[in-house]
Amino acid sequence: MTNKKVSKVEKKSAKLFGTDGIRGTANQYPMTADMVVKIGQAIGYILQKQKYNAHPSLRKVVIGKDTRLSGYMIEQALASGLNSMGVHVQLVGPLPTPGIGYLTRTMRAVAGIVISASHNPFHDNGIKVFGADGFKISEEMEREIERLVLEEDLNTLLPPSKDIGRTRRIDDSQGRYIVYCKSTFPLEYTLDGMRIVLDTANGASYKVAPSIFQELGAEVIVLGDDPNGININDKVGALYPQKLAEAVVQYRADVGISLDGDADRVIMVDEKGQIVNGDRILAISALHMKERGLLKNNTLVATQMSNFGLEKAMNDAGIKVVKVGVGDKYVVEEMRKNGYNLGGEQSGHIIFLDHTTTGDGCIAALSVLAVMKQTNKKMSDLARVFDDMPQVLINLRVKRRMELDEIKGYHDLIAHIEKKLAGNGRVFVRFSGTEPVIRVLVEGKDKTEISHYADEIAAFLEKELS
Template structure:
């Protein structure tokens, strides 16, 4: 024990430390306790991906949060960036994501967004850890008459789709475009097919039948082989692969070539530069980005700033240097003109 949060929240095998019901409940208590210090009754959004353990962790968080006199808005399965958006859209005080991203179903995790839609800073996560390990949470429990409530918000999918459509370049259309989407049996399984169908694309959707145990299983961004096969078989224009929580994107072109994050960033950076909207003529990548991207950016005359590995560090450098695009070769891309968080669907719409 001693540390809960890593580079992307708290994560581990479900029902093993730190992803036990007891510890998860304490995380919920600590988050609510800290938010109560702002002087009002907090509201906290909870969303998740499609893992079997999501129900257990969700209920543990609800118990912890409500025991401290804060209210919970449950929104069910939605991509991580969708939960970040809904947190701001519903004017909540924080958003909690239950997901282990691209990991197998046995794992799960907790990420926390502030009311502004950004992931918590290291200092804020450290405050939560300190409160938990101080063993003083029991002193902060609410009176029986002040326990929080939990309710479910049912229109989040529609809200998120409206938000996503605003990120699509005006003057362009997807009408008639043949698109294959691989939803990894994860959090995008409803929203991605519905969005592209509403945008009049000819959609074929793969891996949209989550059973709690098949998330990321031989599919999604880590295993695009099935997507390649379907794109070629159906003579599609493009294939889009998302990971389990929907914050990553890998593309398959019409010839079956796989295009990873670095190449996507090169394409999007050139487009932004040509449109005159590449703020400060700068892009943020990580120290692991390949040499080909660096050469391409140099030819474009674009400044490349390298961060430590991890989307939170990419975001830090983007905010520090006022950049609008950044990301990793894994397909975790950030377009800060459109969202506070990496969003696989927004990346695809760019």
């Protein structure tokens, strides 16, 4: 089928990429086998046109995935599309998203691709693309991929038969990533004597994460390490840390670590079973790095979803907080632009730019464990780093999207609520970039009051967008 016969559904889409790659329900547009082949061809065509030091015949792409059932189908379709454009493919199997960024650089690949829908349920899947430098590709390249897929007949761009690429599997990728993660932990310390409960979300880290902490000396009790293709993120992992919290108390562990499906985010639990989110992990890390002169420009990059309590605590400690739009790629973009080395999101994407190119749940957890060892403090003591301002977050599934300012009455409603908050809180509403959800966040001093405001906004939007 040529691109001239693309369905009306595809034409309406306008673009394929959201805030974190391409994502959708497996076997539905755009995550169908034929579309994924085209996406692979488009990526391959762009890579072949770019200039590299390597000989064209050595151009290779690393492909990793999480444990979703549809990963097999998408992996083969992507590899076929890339091969058809003369690009060689190296398959590494299930591996955390940050591991693909690392392998792309160290294996001198021209790109890396992750097949994952991150924290979404198993029926979704997605495609994230890294450049040769291990960072996610630019929006300009995303737009060019979209243009090629939606507007060009890619069959007219195929190279001669003799230039078709090959695909092979890399067997030692997991070991490489384990060693890499361990290298970020201070050499003079071990995790001997520490008991950890680890939840790998039945996802991409189910093999590597336990080994990372065990090889450093910890006793590790593992949850969510039995993937079957459909149980990824199913009441386990970073989105569901309560089971982990109960296990930490049950096993009298020192700390709990909960990763999401592709292990680029982490939520932790202290020894008392209290949940430690991304804001607190950022605060612990920032204060420790500043004390040792390691926090570049004494600046932390966060997003609009971060709690005001984080910003206040950092400012009190002489640390500037720069806030950007929601999405780890915007955090990384700001960090690279201005030379910062620590940033992240409340949801658990924590980026240590001295070590990695994207959020890495294992490296973030190791950083906190290093602070525990270096300060000889319990997790609960470290986590008391600031007082949260009450927040209420409602995730509302919607049937359609439109500019919020175009919704009649929306601006007046938000202005009315902000006036009632009288400068002692805030309202933040945004569409998710990865699923058909609108997120309503209200922050303020009184939990009952802000809950009422959040419900009011959600009810209004549900009526307008259903």
